[in-house]
Amino acid sequence: MSRKNKLKRFAEVATFPNVFESVPTKESFLTNQEGLSEDLRGNWSSGHFKNNHPILLELACGKGDYTVALAKDFPDKNFIGVDIKGSRIWRGAKTALESSIHNVAFLRTRIEFIDRFFAPNEVDEIWITFPDPFEGKPNRRLTSAPFLDRYRRILKPGGIMHLKTDSPLLYEFSHEVIRDDSACTIQYTNDDIYSKPLDFPELAHKTYYELKHLGIGRTIKYIRFVIN
Numbered sequence: 001m002s003r004k005n006k007l008k009r010f011a012e013v014a015t016f017p018n019v020f021e022s023v024p025t026k027e028s029f030l031t032n033q034e035g036l037s038e039d040l041r042g043n044w045s046s047g048h049f050k051n052n053h054p055i056l057l058e059l060a061c062g063k064g065d066y067t068v069a070l071a072k073d074f075p076d077k078n079f080i081g082v083d084i085k086g087s088r089i090w091r092g093a094k095t096a097l098e099s100s101i102h103n104v105a106f107l108r109t110r111i112e113f114i115d116r117f118f119a120p121n122e123v124d125e126i127w128i129t130f131p132d133p134f135e136g137k138p139n140r141r142l143t144s145a146p147f148l149d150r151y152r153r154i155l156k157p158g159g160i161m162h163l164k165t166d167s168p169l170l171y172e173f174s175h176e177v178i179r180d181d182s183a184c185t186i187q188y189t190n191d192d193i194y195s196k197p198l199d200f201p202e203l204a205h206k207t208y209y210e211l212k213h214l215g216i217g218r219t220i221k222y223i224r225f226v227i228n
């Protein structure tokens, strides 16, 4: 995508009614489509979605492929895709608007600040799809212990985490972190999910990066675990 197009999307995405952006100077405040500050912490379901359905997050959502696909699968759940790149979020947010998928929103922020925008017990499940493995920088990995602590602060007790990755490094690293955390329990793990019929139908959805990885012959791995 050209730089001009990226900038256009970046500006346009801020005007979408299903996109919120973090305001660096104001802790838990978000900017809505009118450029006004809004505090949705603890209030996403009733304040934005206008229902009391469970909240699921997709972290590092990129173009929001999984967020939109899961929202279609589960219309009685609310899905929020989180990423720092507005020009990528633009794709998923635009698709949701054009297809009238109302149980989808996007949050543009760094995931390091995720607990500023969700209250304790507000989130039911978290998907992390094809995050960067950050070779040589373990603390930046979205399954490192500091990140699990952030998720613990917003998840309901027994909240479920899903990690889908092509990276053997991140897969092994995540296993180690989960094993070292006495409050985490692995429910399911598979280092080649497409080698046999899928155990969970929702794993069939493929993101932009997943398709790229499959195209060069990489195998897809999945861990499902509970954080208490």
Ligand SMILES: C[S@@+](CC[C@H](N)C(=O)[O-])C[C@H]1O[C@@H](n2cnc3c(N)ncnc32)[C@H](O)[C@@H]1O
Binding pocket: 059, 060, 061, 062, 063, 064, 082, 083, 084, 085, 088, 109, 110, 111, 112, 129, 130, 131, 132, 207, 208, 209, 210
């Ligand atoms: C490899 S891409 C995967 C995107 C998408 N999940 C997919 O599979 O197509 C990783 C994404 O994570 C986002 N990201 C990485 N670290 C982040 C952070 N700390 N906070 C917010 N977004 C982050 C990047 O902007 C990028 O869009």
